[in-house]
Amino acid sequence: MIEIQNLSKIYKTKNGEVNGVDNVTLSVEKGEIYGIVGYSGAGKSSLLRCINLLERPTSGHLTVDGVDLTVLRGEPLRLARLKIGMIFQHFYLISQKTVYENIAFALKAAKVPAKERIDRVEKLLEMVGLSDKRDVYPSQLSGGQKQRVAIARALANNPKVLLCDEATSALDPTTTKSILNLLKKINQELKITIVLITHEMNVVKEICNRMAIMQEGRVVEEGAVYNIFASPKTELAKEFIASVVSYDIPETIANSCEGPLVKVTFRGKVAGEGVISDTLQQYQVKGNFLHGSIEYIQDLPLGIFVMELKGAKEEIKQALKYIEERDAQVEVLRDGV
Numbered sequence: 001m002i003e004i005q006n007l008s009k010i011y012k013t014k015n016g017e018v019n020g021v022d023n024v025t026l027s028v029e030k031g032e033i034y035g036i037v038g039y040s041g042a043g044k045s046s047l048l049r050c051i052n053l054l055e056r057p058t059s060g061h062l063t064v065d066g067v068d069l070t071v072l073r074g075e076p077l078r079l080a081r082l083k084i085g086m087i088f089q090h091f092y093l094i095s096q097k098t099v100y101e102n103i104a105f106a107l108k109a110a111k112v113p114a115k116e117r118i119d120r121v122e123k124l125l126e127m128v129g130l131s132d133k134r135d136v137y138p139s140q141l142s143g144g145q146k147q148r149v150a151i152a153r154a155l156a157n158n159p160k161v162l163l164c165d166e167a168t169s170a171l172d173p174t175t176t177k178s179i180l181n182l183l184k185k186i187n188q189e190l191k192i193t194i195v196l197i198t199h200e201m202n203v204v205k206e207i208c209n210r211m212a213i214m215q216e217g218r219v220v221e222e223g224a225v226y227n228i229f230a231s232p233k234t235e236l237a238k239e240f241i242a243s244v245v246s247y248d249i250p251e252t253i254a255n256s257c258e259g260p261l262v263k264v265t266f267r268g269k270v271a272g273e274g275v276i277s278d279t280l281q282q283y284q285v286k287g288n289f290l291h292g293s294i295e296y297i298q299d300l301p302l303g304i305f306v307m308e309l310k311g312a313k314e315e316i317k318q319a320l321k322y323i324e325e326r327d328a329q330v331e332v333l334r335d336g337v
Protein backbone atom coordinates (compact mmCIF):
# COMPACT_ATOMS: atom_id res chain seq x y z
CA MET A 1 0.00 0.00 0.00
CA ILE A 2 2.87 2.37 0.84
CA GLU A 3 6.25 2.02 -0.84
CA ILE A 4 9.05 4.24 0.36
CA GLN A 5 12.38 4.03 -1.45
CA ASN A 6 15.60 5.81 -0.53
CA LEU A 7 13.58 8.68 0.85
CA SER A 8 15.42 11.64 2.37
CA LYS A 9 14.21 14.92 3.78
CA ILE A 10 16.81 17.60 4.29
CA TYR A 11 15.80 20.80 6.06
CA LYS A 12 17.71 23.94 5.19
CA THR A 13 18.15 26.09 8.28
CA LYS A 14 20.13 29.22 9.15
CA ASN A 15 22.75 26.98 10.72
CA GLY A 16 23.04 24.62 7.78
CA GLU A 17 21.31 21.47 6.62
CA VAL A 18 19.52 19.03 8.92
CA ASN A 19 18.83 15.45 7.85
CA GLY A 20 15.25 14.85 9.03
CA VAL A 21 14.95 11.55 7.12
CA ASP A 22 18.05 9.86 5.81
CA ASN A 23 17.68 7.36 2.97
CA VAL A 24 14.73 5.36 4.31
CA THR A 25 13.35 2.37 2.41
CA LEU A 26 10.34 0.50 3.73
CA SER A 27 7.00 -0.83 2.64
CA VAL A 28 3.68 -1.01 4.43
CA GLU A 29 1.35 -3.77 3.28
CA LYS A 30 -2.33 -3.22 2.61
CA GLY A 31 -4.41 -3.75 5.75
CA GLU A 32 -1.62 -3.75 8.30
CA ILE A 33 -1.00 -1.51 11.27
CA TYR A 34 2.59 -0.32 11.01
CA GLY A 35 4.38 1.37 13.91
CA ILE A 36 7.37 3.68 13.69
CA VAL A 37 9.16 4.28 17.00
CA GLY A 38 12.13 6.37 17.96
CA TYR A 39 13.22 8.96 20.47
CA SER A 40 12.56 12.65 20.01
CA GLY A 41 14.31 13.97 16.91
CA ALA A 42 14.68 10.52 15.30
CA GLY A 43 12.76 11.64 12.21
CA LYS A 44 9.39 9.96 12.81
CA SER A 45 7.23 13.03 12.16
CA SER A 46 9.30 14.03 9.14
CA LEU A 47 8.84 10.58 7.62
CA LEU A 48 5.12 10.46 8.39
CA ARG A 49 4.58 13.94 6.97
CA CYS A 50 6.41 12.92 3.80
CA ILE A 51 3.87 10.11 3.28
CA ASN A 52 1.07 12.61 2.61
CA LEU A 53 3.43 15.27 1.30
CA LEU A 54 2.83 17.67 4.17
CA GLU A 55 6.61 17.69 3.79
CA ARG A 56 7.97 17.28 0.28
CA PRO A 57 10.81 14.71 0.28
CA THR A 58 14.17 16.07 -0.88
CA SER A 59 14.88 12.85 -2.77
CA GLY A 60 13.62 9.31 -3.15
CA HIS A 61 10.41 7.65 -4.25
CA LEU A 62 7.08 7.34 -2.52
CA THR A 63 3.93 5.63 -3.75
CA VAL A 64 0.64 5.29 -1.92
CA ASP A 65 -1.81 2.77 -3.37
CA GLY A 66 0.23 2.69 -6.56
CA VAL A 67 0.27 6.47 -7.05
CA ASP A 68 3.59 8.34 -7.01
CA LEU A 69 2.66 11.36 -4.92
CA THR A 70 5.92 13.18 -5.43
CA VAL A 71 5.10 13.97 -9.06
CA LEU A 72 1.65 15.40 -8.23
CA ARG A 73 0.87 19.05 -7.58
CA GLY A 74 -2.27 21.20 -7.30
CA GLU A 75 -5.68 19.55 -7.73
CA PRO A 76 -4.44 15.98 -8.46
CA LEU A 77 -2.36 16.10 -5.25
CA ARG A 78 -5.33 17.42 -3.26
CA LEU A 79 -7.50 14.55 -4.54
CA ALA A 80 -4.82 11.95 -3.81
CA ARG A 81 -4.44 13.36 -0.29
CA LEU A 82 -8.15 12.76 0.41
CA LYS A 83 -7.28 9.07 0.43
CA ILE A 84 -4.86 9.63 3.31
CA GLY A 85 -6.42 10.64 6.63
CA MET A 86 -4.33 11.97 9.49
CA ILE A 87 -4.74 12.46 13.22
CA PHE A 88 -2.46 14.34 15.62
CA GLN A 89 -1.42 14.38 19.26
CA HIS A 90 -3.22 17.70 19.84
CA PHE A 91 -6.34 16.86 17.80
CA TYR A 92 -6.55 20.23 15.94
CA LEU A 93 -10.33 20.55 16.08
CA ILE A 94 -11.94 23.88 15.18
CA SER A 95 -13.05 25.27 18.53
CA GLN A 96 -15.85 27.49 17.11
CA LYS A 97 -17.50 24.54 15.39
CA THR A 98 -19.58 21.76 16.95
CA VAL A 99 -18.60 18.11 16.74
CA TYR A 100 -20.98 17.70 13.80
CA GLU A 101 -19.59 20.78 12.01
CA ASN A 102 -15.98 19.71 12.53
CA ILE A 103 -16.62 16.43 10.74
CA ALA A 104 -18.92 17.90 8.08
CA PHE A 105 -16.23 20.48 7.31
CA ALA A 106 -13.96 17.74 5.91
CA LEU A 107 -16.80 16.57 3.67
CA LYS A 108 -17.59 20.10 2.54
CA ALA A 109 -13.93 20.61 1.63
CA ALA A 110 -14.18 17.47 -0.53
CA LYS A 111 -17.31 18.93 -2.18
CA VAL A 112 -19.66 16.23 -0.86
CA PRO A 113 -23.29 17.43 -1.35
CA ALA A 114 -25.02 18.75 1.80
CA LYS A 115 -27.65 15.97 1.87
CA GLU A 116 -25.06 13.20 1.83
CA ARG A 117 -23.02 14.96 4.50
CA ILE A 118 -25.71 14.59 7.20
CA ASP A 119 -25.97 10.87 6.74
CA ARG A 120 -22.23 10.36 6.54
CA VAL A 121 -21.51 12.36 9.72
CA GLU A 122 -24.18 10.39 11.65
CA LYS A 123 -22.53 7.13 10.57
CA LEU A 124 -19.06 8.36 11.51
CA LEU A 125 -20.27 9.51 14.92
CA GLU A 126 -21.77 6.09 15.51
CA MET A 127 -18.51 4.45 14.44
CA VAL A 128 -16.48 6.41 17.00
CA GLY A 129 -19.16 6.14 19.72
CA LEU A 130 -20.04 9.83 19.96
CA SER A 131 -23.57 10.09 18.56
CA ASP A 132 -24.71 11.83 21.77
CA LYS A 133 -22.07 14.58 21.42
CA ARG A 134 -23.16 15.69 17.98
CA ASP A 135 -23.97 19.30 18.92
CA VAL A 136 -21.39 20.09 21.60
CA TYR A 137 -18.21 22.13 21.13
CA PRO A 138 -14.68 20.68 21.47
CA SER A 139 -14.10 22.53 24.77
CA GLN A 140 -16.88 20.40 26.30
CA LEU A 141 -15.12 17.14 25.42
CA SER A 142 -12.43 15.07 27.15
CA GLY A 143 -9.11 14.40 25.39
CA GLY A 144 -10.22 10.93 24.35
CA GLN A 145 -13.51 12.27 22.97
CA LYS A 146 -11.64 14.98 21.03
CA GLN A 147 -9.44 12.32 19.47
CA ARG A 148 -12.54 10.33 18.52
CA VAL A 149 -13.91 13.40 16.70
CA ALA A 150 -10.54 13.84 14.97
CA ILE A 151 -10.65 10.18 13.92
CA ALA A 152 -14.19 10.59 12.55
CA ARG A 153 -13.05 13.66 10.62
CA ALA A 154 -10.01 11.81 9.25
CA LEU A 155 -12.27 8.99 8.06
CA ALA A 156 -14.85 11.30 6.49
CA ASN A 157 -13.65 10.89 2.91
CA ASN A 158 -13.16 7.12 3.06
CA PRO A 159 -9.35 7.15 3.13
CA LYS A 160 -7.35 4.02 2.39
CA VAL A 161 -4.60 5.03 4.77
CA LEU A 162 -4.74 6.62 8.21
CA LEU A 163 -1.60 8.32 9.53
CA CYS A 164 -1.42 8.75 13.30
CA ASP A 165 1.07 11.26 14.69
CA GLU A 166 1.56 10.45 18.41
CA ALA A 167 -2.24 10.08 18.57
CA THR A 168 -2.31 8.78 22.14
CA SER A 169 0.63 10.66 23.66
CA ALA A 170 -1.59 13.29 25.33
CA LEU A 171 -3.96 10.70 26.81
CA ASP A 172 -4.01 8.72 30.06
CA PRO A 173 -3.42 4.93 29.92
CA THR A 174 -7.11 3.94 30.01
CA THR A 175 -8.10 6.44 27.32
CA THR A 176 -5.05 5.37 25.29
CA LYS A 177 -6.31 1.80 25.39
CA SER A 178 -9.78 2.79 24.22
CA ILE A 179 -8.37 4.85 21.31
CA LEU A 180 -6.07 1.97 20.33
CA ASN A 181 -9.08 -0.38 20.37
CA LEU A 182 -10.94 2.05 18.13
CA LEU A 183 -7.99 2.15 15.69
CA LYS A 184 -7.93 -1.65 15.68
CA LYS A 185 -11.66 -1.72 14.94
CA ILE A 186 -11.25 0.78 12.09
CA ASN A 187 -8.41 -1.29 10.66
CA GLN A 188 -10.39 -4.51 10.81
CA GLU A 189 -13.85 -3.31 9.83
CA LEU A 190 -13.00 -0.62 7.28
CA LYS A 191 -9.81 -2.36 6.06
CA ILE A 192 -7.86 0.86 6.43
CA THR A 193 -4.07 0.62 6.50
CA ILE A 194 -2.69 2.46 9.53
CA VAL A 195 0.77 3.95 10.02
CA LEU A 196 1.43 5.34 13.46
CA ILE A 197 4.41 7.04 14.99
CA THR A 198 5.02 6.91 18.70
CA HIS A 199 7.75 6.94 21.31
CA GLU A 200 5.72 4.46 23.40
CA MET A 201 6.60 0.85 22.74
CA ASN A 202 3.44 -0.37 24.51
CA VAL A 203 1.36 1.25 21.75
CA VAL A 204 3.24 -0.77 19.14
CA LYS A 205 2.98 -3.94 21.23
CA GLU A 206 -0.76 -3.41 21.60
CA ILE A 207 -1.83 -2.98 17.98
CA CYS A 208 0.95 -3.07 15.37
CA ASN A 209 1.77 -5.99 13.08
CA ARG A 210 5.12 -4.67 11.93
CA MET A 211 7.39 -1.87 13.02
CA ALA A 212 10.46 0.20 12.25
CA ILE A 213 12.80 1.73 14.80
CA MET A 214 14.34 5.07 13.78
CA GLN A 215 17.44 6.90 14.92
CA GLU A 216 19.02 10.00 13.39
CA GLY A 217 16.69 9.86 10.40
CA ARG A 218 17.47 6.24 9.57
CA VAL A 219 15.63 2.96 10.10
CA VAL A 220 17.92 0.87 12.30
CA GLU A 221 15.66 -2.16 12.76
CA GLU A 222 12.51 -3.30 11.00
CA GLY A 223 10.24 -6.34 11.05
CA ALA A 224 7.31 -8.13 12.67
CA VAL A 225 6.63 -6.73 16.13
CA TYR A 226 6.62 -10.25 17.58
CA ASN A 227 10.05 -11.07 16.14
CA ILE A 228 11.57 -7.83 17.36
CA PHE A 229 10.24 -8.49 20.88
CA ALA A 230 11.45 -12.12 20.76
CA SER A 231 14.94 -11.40 19.41
CA PRO A 232 15.86 -7.73 19.08
CA LYS A 233 19.06 -7.16 17.11
CA THR A 234 20.08 -3.63 18.00
CA GLU A 235 20.76 -2.03 21.38
CA LEU A 236 18.10 0.57 20.54
CA ALA A 237 15.44 -2.11 20.02
CA LYS A 238 16.46 -3.71 23.34
CA GLU A 239 16.10 -0.34 25.06
CA PHE A 240 12.60 0.20 23.69
CA ILE A 241 11.54 -3.32 24.66
CA ALA A 242 12.96 -2.82 28.16
CA SER A 243 10.58 0.13 28.55
CA VAL A 244 7.69 -2.36 28.36
CA VAL A 245 9.15 -5.63 29.65
CA SER A 246 12.44 -5.70 31.50
CA TYR A 247 14.36 -8.84 32.39
CA ASP A 248 17.25 -7.07 34.10
CA ILE A 249 18.38 -8.71 37.33
CA PRO A 250 19.71 -6.37 40.03
CA GLU A 251 23.50 -6.71 40.35
CA THR A 252 23.30 -7.78 44.02
CA ILE A 253 20.91 -10.63 43.19
CA ALA A 254 22.98 -11.77 40.19
CA ASN A 255 26.15 -11.70 42.31
CA SER A 256 24.58 -13.92 44.95
CA CYS A 257 23.86 -16.66 42.36
CA GLU A 258 26.22 -19.63 42.30
CA GLY A 259 24.75 -21.56 39.39
CA PRO A 260 24.58 -20.33 35.80
CA LEU A 261 22.00 -17.64 34.94
CA VAL A 262 19.98 -18.50 31.87
CA LYS A 263 17.30 -16.74 29.89
CA VAL A 264 14.80 -19.03 28.19
CA THR A 265 12.51 -17.69 25.47
CA PHE A 266 9.41 -19.54 24.30
CA ARG A 267 7.73 -18.45 21.10
CA GLY A 268 4.06 -19.13 20.41
CA LYS A 269 2.26 -22.12 21.83
CA VAL A 270 5.48 -23.61 23.26
CA ALA A 271 5.06 -21.02 26.04
CA GLY A 272 2.15 -22.99 27.45
CA GLU A 273 3.66 -26.46 27.19
CA GLY A 274 5.31 -26.63 30.59
CA VAL A 275 8.80 -27.18 29.16
CA ILE A 276 10.57 -25.87 32.23
CA SER A 277 8.61 -28.01 34.69
CA ASP A 278 9.21 -31.08 32.47
CA THR A 279 12.93 -30.27 32.47
CA LEU A 280 13.14 -29.86 36.22
CA GLN A 281 11.33 -33.16 36.69
CA GLN A 282 13.52 -35.10 34.27
CA TYR A 283 16.94 -33.79 35.31
CA GLN A 284 18.67 -33.43 38.65
CA VAL A 285 18.52 -29.67 38.34
CA LYS A 286 16.83 -27.03 40.47
CA GLY A 287 15.59 -23.79 38.95
CA ASN A 288 15.56 -20.59 40.93
CA PHE A 289 13.29 -18.19 39.03
CA LEU A 290 14.49 -14.58 39.08
CA HIS A 291 12.23 -13.09 36.42
CA GLY A 292 9.53 -14.33 34.12
CA SER A 293 6.44 -13.43 32.20
CA ILE A 294 4.32 -14.40 29.26
CA GLU A 295 3.56 -11.38 27.09
CA TYR A 296 0.85 -11.49 24.46
CA ILE A 297 1.79 -9.76 21.23
CA GLN A 298 -0.95 -9.79 18.61
CA ASP A 299 -2.55 -12.55 20.74
CA LEU A 300 0.55 -14.75 20.35
CA PRO A 301 2.26 -15.72 23.60
CA LEU A 302 5.93 -14.90 24.12
CA GLY A 303 7.35 -16.38 27.31
CA ILE A 304 10.66 -15.18 28.75
CA PHE A 305 12.10 -16.58 31.97
CA VAL A 306 15.38 -15.84 33.70
CA MET A 307 16.57 -18.40 36.25
CA GLU A 308 19.56 -19.66 38.13
CA LEU A 309 20.17 -23.36 37.61
CA LYS A 310 21.60 -25.44 40.39
CA GLY A 311 23.00 -28.92 39.95
CA ALA A 312 25.94 -30.85 38.52
CA LYS A 313 27.50 -29.21 35.44
CA GLU A 314 26.77 -32.14 33.13
CA GLU A 315 23.19 -32.40 34.33
CA ILE A 316 22.64 -28.65 33.67
CA LYS A 317 24.15 -29.06 30.19
CA GLN A 318 21.75 -31.91 29.40
CA ALA A 319 18.79 -29.97 30.79
CA LEU A 320 19.56 -26.95 28.57
CA LYS A 321 19.96 -29.22 25.55
CA TYR A 322 16.55 -30.70 26.32
CA ILE A 323 14.96 -27.22 26.57
CA GLU A 324 16.40 -26.32 23.17
CA GLU A 325 15.08 -29.54 21.68
CA ARG A 326 11.64 -28.45 22.84
CA ASP A 327 11.88 -25.40 20.54
CA ALA A 328 12.86 -22.83 23.13
CA GLN A 329 15.77 -20.41 22.85
CA VAL A 330 18.39 -20.60 25.60
CA GLU A 331 20.82 -17.79 26.34
CA VAL A 332 23.38 -18.21 29.11
CA LEU A 333 23.60 -14.78 30.68
CA ARG A 334 26.35 -15.74 33.13
CA ASP A 335 28.27 -18.92 33.83
CA GLY A 336 28.10 -20.34 37.30
CA VAL A 337 30.95 -19.78 39.78
Ligand SMILES: Nc1ncnc2c1ncn2[C@@H]1O[C@H](COP(=O)(O)OP(=O)(O)OP(=O)(O)O)[C@@H](O)[C@H]1O
Binds near residue numbers: 012043045047
Ligand atom coordinates in the same frame (compact mmCIF):
# COMPACT_ATOMS: atom_id res chain seq x y z
N1 LIG B 1 10.77 22.25 9.81
C1 LIG B 1 11.99 21.88 10.22
N2 LIG B 1 13.05 22.65 10.00
C2 LIG B 1 14.28 22.29 10.37
N3 LIG B 1 14.58 21.12 11.00
C3 LIG B 1 13.55 20.30 11.25
C4 LIG B 1 12.20 20.62 10.88
N4 LIG B 1 11.39 19.60 11.28
C5 LIG B 1 12.18 18.69 11.86
N5 LIG B 1 13.48 19.11 11.85
C6 LIG B 1 14.65 18.36 12.36
O1 LIG B 1 14.63 17.06 11.79
C7 LIG B 1 14.99 16.08 12.75
C8 LIG B 1 13.87 15.06 12.89
O2 LIG B 1 12.75 15.71 13.49
P1 LIG B 1 11.32 15.01 13.64
O3 LIG B 1 10.38 16.01 14.22
O4 LIG B 1 10.96 14.40 12.36
O5 LIG B 1 11.65 13.88 14.71
P2 LIG B 1 10.65 13.05 15.63
O6 LIG B 1 11.23 11.70 15.76
O7 LIG B 1 9.28 13.14 15.09
O8 LIG B 1 10.75 13.82 17.00
P3 LIG B 1 9.55 14.26 18.00
O9 LIG B 1 9.01 12.99 18.57
O10 LIG B 1 10.24 15.11 19.03
O11 LIG B 1 8.57 15.02 17.17
C9 LIG B 1 15.31 16.83 14.03
O12 LIG B 1 16.69 17.04 14.09
C10 LIG B 1 14.57 18.14 13.86
O13 LIG B 1 15.20 19.16 14.56
